[in-house]
Amino acid sequence: MMETQGYEVRFINESKGKGLFATQCFNAGDIIFEERPLVCCQFSWNGAYRYAACDFCMRPLESTEENARRLTGKKDLVLPYPECCPTDKKSHIQCKQCSVRYCCADCRDAAWSQYHKTLCTQSRTRDPSHPLEQLNDTWKQMHYPPETATIMLVARMIANVRQAEDQEGAFRLFMQFCHKTKNEEEEFVHKLLGKPFSDQLQMLREQINHALYADCVQQWLTQEGFLSLVALVGTNGQGVGTSPISEWVKNASALELPEEEKKKLDKFIENLYDELSKGTFLNSEGTALYSLQSACNHSCDANAEVAFPYSNFQLVMRATKDINPGDEICVSYVSECVLDRSRHTRHKILRYYWLNLYWRQSSSLFCSKLGGGRGVFAACGETNKLGKLQERERESLKDLEKDRPRLRSSIFWGIKMKGEKVACQGQLFMSINLPVVDVVDKLKAQYTVARVCYSQHYLFACRCTKCESQVEDPDVTSEEESDESSEEEKEFEID
Template sequence: MAASMPANVEVQFINESKGRGLFARQEIKEGEAILDEKPLVSTQFLWNELYKYTACEYCLRSLETAEAMARRLTNNPALSLPHPECCALDPSEFVVCPQCQVLYCSEECRKASWDRYHQILCLGSSHHDSDHPLLRLQEIWRNIHYPPETASIMLICKMIAMVKQAEDPGHVITIFNKFVNNTVNEEEQIAHKLLGDQFKCQLELLRSTTAEILFDESIPQWFTPEGFQSLFALIGTNGQGIGSCSISVWVKNCEDLELPEDKKTELDDFIDQMYEELEKESGSFLNCEGSGLYELTSSCNHSCDPNAGITFPHNNHVLTLVALKPIQPEEEIYISYISECEMSRSRHSRQKILRENYLFTCRCRKCDFEADEPDVTSEEEMDSGDEDGSEKMDNL
């Protein structure tokens, strides 16, 4: 279950305040894949699932054809994509759980899910019963955590189910305990933004409902108010966003086609027009999105000027860490914990996001270089406003 360490990197302990870091053991060239990693656990976001983004329950592979996804997201049922051979889906390989009809991309994923956690979480014949406790928990989550989601209560449920199903629960608990799960950075007096008094009732409802369904005597500490808050902080500070998309796979495969120049131009124009329609109808909400816990990649510390980036080139939950710059032996490997859009904001805005979500004040080279800039929040953040945060859990 634990991730194997590639030969080109190693995890080192840095100090008490910074914790661990991922370091290069050999020279890594720009554009080179540093490692591939499967998550210990992953899950699709519940709003994505409700909006009919069909994905494999285990690996999050997008299970709509590119054409079906494009028709749904452009709201154009007559849309026809050229070169259907570039859609790499084979529905004949799809399987369902015979008890609850949950969909998987393959028998391999169905078995992996069943062996790890699904025996506990399978709804059986109650998969359409809205009163089932697990479906009720999911509805509670959706009612208090609106899109864009950055985590899911199902990630916590799957963690608990993995412990309950494990032959050696202590081993699974030890692996999850490796993740940083502080709810408060006492040294800097920073608390996770979801753990304030305004969310007390919401967290208690989630905790009590989760305990009603999944309480286990081997991990009673996870079901106390403090322990449940710690789980929230764990998935909030360590959860890695995952995106899969049949349209993206189709576009990439189209780019590799050997076509006459005029046909290539015609195809490029079609793709550009399709993306304009997708943007107009669905905005940036295009992927089958979810979240996962990655043991090795979670060792990477943040920088606002990272030397590595995370990609999902396999249309599933397998993460690839790619060098954005040449990396020398013994050099620490940094990623960005915030989005590309957030990276373009002011130093003050970036640090506000990082303090609220990851419980630290960034002191990377970029932040140090911009230290003399005024502490003014970026205009785009002021426009989006923070006033709605007191009513719902917008982001972890």
């Protein structure tokens, strides 16, 4: 357990891992903590699209007007109140050896001491034959926008360890982040890189070995170690977004203006964002690893939020509700508008983000009559029939797992016993390639199945208070849930 002023990191359990808990009261709006990342990197395609940002802290290097002109395609666009532009071009500086740019000398020096001494290409122009350029190009051909990770963050982690005075300590610092089982890691990377992920992962591993191998990181560069490393980066990486326009808008909106001028400014900002929304990206975007932030779990009823108010990688965790000592500090991994939608929609979006499964052992999670809590199946406390099915099916699944041991699919399912409205519901996880229809047939042969849905890449189930209060009836009743069921789910829906 790691404790500090106002909060502490605690280990919760094997399935959920660690969490961040308050040790004092926080009021809504209070800053819980601020944090700089261990490592940060701009997304590969974002950089290729000429989103100029400091290579160390992600601060935008374009002026607000330059940024707006490029994004809207209007070269003659003039922004009012230029004094509100946050960009200080006089402080911008370049690496002495290559073309990488920084917002200030402090960032250049920090980057050199942490990772850039190892990663510097020693060339003022881009050299496509350089091993690191080839690595980045290979990654871009595997992972197109919208981006969720970049292999160059892995490169910076390796460089950080290589350049550290205490290499073992630096290595352990990165290894503190959440890890998955081998099946979960494979499924995550499968989703990240696509179906032929094994070949792609091997190609990336060979290139990064060629460019950056060192004895101090050899554990990361084995076949299994590299799989774990890529999954670690993708699972724990926090998105970072910076924009000179958003800073300009904040500064301009704070000006004390006559009412008529205020209305003109508001209309200008509205029209500007309408134009900007037509583009591929709005912000300079990247990913970073934060020690404290990574301990915060998801909740659909979150009590805190992440913000980047300084237009760089400095993260601020702010309370959105009153928090009492002992409360877990949770954030939402989905946007605010999504949180107002149905539980079905929230979970579908969470599944897209490939997050780790949290199966709560509370019997009240499914229904008041649910007796069995955790396992392949959940059991009905009144009939206990599913408990018998659990034992029988688990044995048959074990036999099949010997031949096909890769996580491939999962089923959400609800059971209606005769004479009961809803007896129980749960999830079936299969570590096999068994056709879902076969499993459904086994369930249908013995029980009346109210609804069975199939999801090929289900890796997250939220068990927050908000979701628990909405989980009792598995039937899709709302118009939104019915409309938003995916084609995959509809294909396996059974009446």
